[in-house]
Amino acid sequence: MSRVVSGVAADAVQRERQAMRRMTESLVEDLSENVPVDQVTSAVGAAHHRFTGKPIREFVPILVERIVRRELADPDPTVRVPAPTAARAAELIARESNTTGEPGKRSVRGRAVAPLSIGAAVLVAAVVAAVVLLPGGADAPAAAPVAGPxxxxxxxxxxxxxxxxxxxxxxxxxxxxxxxxxxxxxxxxxxxxxxxxxxxxxxxxxxxxxxxxxxxxxxxxxxxxFSSPIAIATYRPIADLLTAAGVIEPGPVATFDMNRYLELAATGVQWDDLPDNTTYPVAKNILVSTTDPRSSNSAAMYLSIASYVANDHTIVRGATAEQHVLPVLSKLFLAQGYTDNSSEGPFNQYLTNGMGQTPLVCIYEAQFVEAAGEGRIEPDMVLTYPTPTVLSxxxxxxxxxxxxxxxxxxxxxxxxxxxxxxxxxxxxxxxxxxxxxxxRSVPVTADLIDVVDVPAYETLERLLDGVANSYN
CATH class of the missing domain: 3.40.190.10 (Periplasmic binding protein-like II)
Incomplete structure (x- = not known):
């Protein structure tokens, strides 16, 4: 799907982005007492993704808001996460449909907006009805059994x-x-x-x-x-820093040297330790963001790559090798803080939050290629392949x-x-x-060469359990 970047369509895309940003800020403020910020933004990204390719965009932010509020509602019945009301829907639609304070327009939160036409009012009512009756809502009618597939x-x-x-x-x-x-x-x-x-x-x-x-x-x-290799997604300024540090090798298809990366991670090198770093001078360890290795496959595949490199470029076999690599592996995960249970979470953070939060993220190649087809990859986003990598x-x-x-x-x-x-x-x-x-203008490796096998089932389980025990 090609990306529209000019004329009215581009204006509509920009309005939706602005609405999504404001809606996300509102959600974070409303839910901050019960839900971590990154969990809110991850849920917003996942819900927004459901509407990819849908032709009518005006009401996507209010629908996304409803989905996220429902999904993140506290299970404690005394804690309520309010759903957006009809007035809220009308407000969002009006705010995003008008951008000038012309005579005859009413004001919503200090912003001049035009009164809704009868047709628009009917459409708002229909959207609100659809929001209220989304599957899983309190008012969702019971589905009648129908014959079919x-x-x-x-x-x-x-x-x-x-x-x-x-x-x-x-x-x-x-x-x-x-x-x-x-x-x-x-x-x-x-x-x-x-x-x-x-x-x-x-x-x-x-x-x-x-x-x-x-x-x-x-x-x-x-x-x-089907399959997909593990990849590392980053941004151009970060790629330039790591190129100078010997981690990333640029080219038609950029590669990510896992051996050099583990050297930096093992010694606790931080971003602001890198020479001449004026683009990302933060006091944070240079770490790849992953999912939770206790539940997610992408983290397990990342662990497989790191274990191979840490074991002198040999597949881990036996208790001695397992104990040798576990301290290295545990450090890669424990220093991250909160991690998602599935790969959709960190990748959506990468797409929406910028390099400030996720300068490096472990993903599946398929996620990047798919997002490019949806017009979600910005020019400064870079796909790299760890050397070695594993095929999921x-x-x-x-x-x-x-x-x-x-x-x-x-x-x-x-x-x-x-x-x-x-x-x-x-x-x-x-x-x-x-x-x-x-x-989609995504440089990929057609024939994967530097691919290693994951450890045997029992070995991988012991390594994952060893890392999980480190969390305690």
């Missing part, structure tokens, strides 16, 4: 939610008699703590997590329809016959494979993926 339920890594929400994917599956309902969870959570009862398939983002599910349920079948193989474990049918369709259906490439995933067709990346 077979419902298939799955638990998937959050980075695949947009793929399953794609109307084109939904249509292909419906044409094959299936309607898929998915819930997101961290990949390690899917393998360890998520209740898979009543679920037709589990779709974590790595082979080790899938293997654990297979062993627990004595299942041999699995599907790996998204592996579906069917738990029922219908789950098996989903796995087969995702793997073999040409249109579903093409759509996976559009969402940034690598399928067996390298040319298809590189073509998508080129169209």
């Amino acid at each position: 077979t419902v298939v339920r799955g638990v998937v890594g959050s980075e695949k939610m947009s793929y399953f929400a794609d109307e084109r994917v939904v249509k292909v599956l419906a044409d094959n008699g299936l309607r898929v309902q998915v819930e997101p969870a961290g990949s390690r959570q899917i393998a360890t703590t998520v209740d898979l009862g009543g679920v037709d398939f589990a779709f974590p983002s790595s082979i080790p997590a899938a293997q654990r599910i297979q062993r627990q349920r004595n299942i041999t079948t699995k599907y790996t329809p 193989s998204h592996t579906l474990v069917p738990l029922t016959a219908t789950g098996d049918k989903i796995g087969a369709l995702l793997t073999d259906h040409p249109e579903l494979r093409r759509l996976a490439a559009e969402h940034g995933f690598r399928t067996g067709d390298t040319a298809q993926f590189t073509s998508v990346a080129a169209e």
Whole structure:
């Protein structure tokens, strides 16, 4: 999807950005007593992402606000997170539709706005009704059973939610008699703590997590329809600093030297320790932001890369090697503070908050390529590949016959494979993926060479448990 950058469309994009920014500031202020700021901004980014590609944009901020308030509501019934009212909806729409104080306009919070026309008022009422009746709201009507495709339920890594929400994917599956309902969870959570009862398939983002599910349920079948390497997203000023420090090697495709990075992290080098650093002189350790290794696959994959480098570029095997690398690995995570359970959180912070909060973030390559297709990548955002890297193989474990049918369709259906490439995933067709990346001006490595295997299932689990114990 190309990005519109001129004329009325560009003005609309700017108005929406301004509305989203003000709405986010309001949410942070309202929820600050109960919810961390980064959790609010992450929820806003995730909710905003749901409306990508929708043609009518005027009411997106109020809908996003409703979703976030509902999702972050305190479970304590004595603590209420108020939903936006009709007046709030009308105010937001009026504020973003008018930017000048012309005669005859009324004022909202000191800003001149035009009175809503009858048609606009009706539309506001309709939007407010839609907001109030969003699924999960207190006034949501009970759904009446209807005949239709077979419902298939799955638990998937959050980075695949947009793929399953794609109307084109939904249509292909419906044409094959299936309607898929998915819930997101961290990949390690899917393998360890998520209740898979009543679920037709589990779709974590790595082979080790899938293997654990297979062993627990004595299942041999699995599907790996697509994959994505781990990458490090940063910003141009940060990339320039780390180039001078010997961490990033620029080129057609920038690389991130994990060996040099671990040297800096091990000695506690801070950003303001870097010579001639005038662009980011902050007293913070040079660290890559990740998800929580206790629950998320992307953090586990990052840990796999770091363990390989810390173990003298050898896959960790045995108790001696595990104990040798654990202090290095623990330091990479413990110094971060709060971490999200799934990869969607830190990446949305990267997209919305700028380099001040997340100068370096561990992501899946697919997330960056997909965001570029949605027009969310700014010119100063840079994708780098750690050397070495690991390939995260998204592996579906069917738990029922219908789950098996989903796995087969995702793997073999040409249109579903093409759509996976559009969402940034690598399928067996390298040319298809590189073509998508080129169209979006994202420099990618067509043939991944410096790729290492993750440790054996048992070893990776012990390393993750060792890091988890360090948190205590």
